Amino acid sequence: MFKKVLIANRGEVALRIVRALRDMGVASVAVYADDDAAAPHVTAADEAVALGASGPAAYLDGARLIAIARNRGCDAVHPGYGFLSERADFARDCAAAGVRFIGATPEQLALFGDKAAARELAHRCGVPLMPGVSHAVTLEEARAFFAQHAANGIVIKAVGGGGGRGMRAFEKEADLPAAYERCRGEALAAFGMADVYVERLMRGARHIELQVLGDGQQVMALGERECTLQRRFQKLVEIAPSPSLPDALRARIVEAALTMAREMRYEGLGTFEFLVDLESADLPFVFIEANARLQVEHTITEAVTGVDLVQTQIALAAGQSLADLGLDPAAPPAPRGYAIQWRINAETLAADGSATP
Numbered sequence: 001m002f003k004k005v006l007i008a009n010r011g012e013v014a015l016r017i018v019r020a021l022r023d024m025g026v027a028s029v030a031v032y033a034d035d036d037a038a039a040p041h042v043t044a045a046d047e048a049v050a051l052g053a054s055g056p057a058a059y060l061d062g063a064r065l066i067a068i069a070r071n072r073g074c075d076a077v078h079p080g081y082g083f084l085s086e087r088a089d090f091a092r093d094c095a096a097a098g099v100r101f102i103g104a105t106p107e108q109l110a111l112f113g114d115k116a117a118a119r120e121l122a123h124r125c126g127v128p129l130m131p132g133v134s135h136a137v138t139l140e141e142a143r144a145f146f147a148q149h150a151a152n153g154i155v156i157k158a159v160g161g162g163g164g165r166g167m168r169a170f171e172k173e174a175d176l177p178a179a180y181e182r183c184r185g186e187a188l189a190a191f192g193m194a195d196v197y198v199e200r201l202m203r204g205a206r207h208i209e210l211q212v213l214g215d216g217q218q219v220m221a222l223g224e225r226e227c228t229l230q231r232r233f234q235k236l237v238e239i240a241p242s243p244s245l246p247d248a249l250r251a252r253i254v255e256a257a258l259t260m261a262r263e264m265r266y267e268g269l270g271t272f273e274f275l276v277d278l279e280s281a282d283l284p285f286v287f288i289e290a291n292a293r294l295q296v297e298h299t300i301t302e303a304v305t306g307v308d309l310v311q312t313q314i315a316l317a318a319g320q321s322l323a324d325l326g327l328d329p330a331a332p333p334a335p336r337g338y339a340i341q342w343r344i345n346a347e348t349l350a351a352d353g354s355a356t357p
Helices: 011-023 040-044 056-060 062-071 088-096 106-112 115-124 139-148 173-191 247-264 298-305 309-317
Strands: 004-007 027-032 047-050 076-078 154-158 168-170 196-200 206-215 219-226 237-240 267-276 285-291 339-342
Touching: 004 011, 004 062, 011 027, 011 040, 011 309, 027 040, 027 056, 027 062, 062 076, 062 088, 076 309, 088 106, 106 115, 106 247, 106 267, 106 285, 115 247, 115 285, 139 154, 139 173, 139 196, 154 173, 168 173, 173 196, 206 247, 206 309, 219 247, 219 298, 237 298, 247 267, 247 285, 267 309, 298 309, 298 339
Parallel strands: 004 027, 004 076, 027 047
Antiparallel strands: 154 168, 154 196, 206 219, 206 267, 219 237, 237 339, 267 285
């Protein structure tokens, strides 16, 4: 097991990781931006180091974080979620510095960080996909795709990142140029990459995400969460398990996620996300993306399964197997009741009256 872990994050997820490390007998090192000096995670950890910068940029300085980890004798870095949690280059730099990145492998982060590449993996594994263009598209390519699917409408999505940024659904061709440029601008600002791709719109879709664990040899599913109630593609309510998913369809979705995870010899925690159309006979579910990290909503899966996902993630990164942790892929724990997470999302009101998450 690790002796000391640097927490490359802030706020409630940093506190969550501090608690998990303390329960495991592992020392923790917090970092903080100048404007976070009085934040709770600073005093909760065993040690705390100033980053010497303000705002979100302070937590995105991978070189500085790795230098602090080495200077403080840390043998691992936990990225939490957001910031550097899905950055393959940061994971590679950690490995090069002899510090374990607590998360998926750099190769897995790179693949799932590119939604077009993730679609190609799903296609290779025989997992259903919504009709779309699996590469960055020009405005003219998006226009041509819309012409094929005008009856349904289409969705523009950022190739990198997630969280609903760089994403717009529309049904009128006249809206396409503005939506295309807005999605590219949001994607560039949020993820540093403006590329977008397109998919056909699924009307009345339910949003299902499956929690997966892997040790590089075996993978297992730990139940699903439903996050259908959203605003501007931002999740508002999460519930585990889904109250609307039929058992037969649930089994198909579980097998689809596990097939993809096995293909990648997945390591750590991952969430495979699907859209579900309960009224469709020919395309009842499709894969949309996978997040190769701890998710905000992990707590409701913990509540219904009794599995501490953060401790499990840390133990897997330290080299323990699912079997070592008493987890049997053939017999995952059955959910006990239901758990719900409500979110409050902040929005910025633009001059034209539109709201941006």
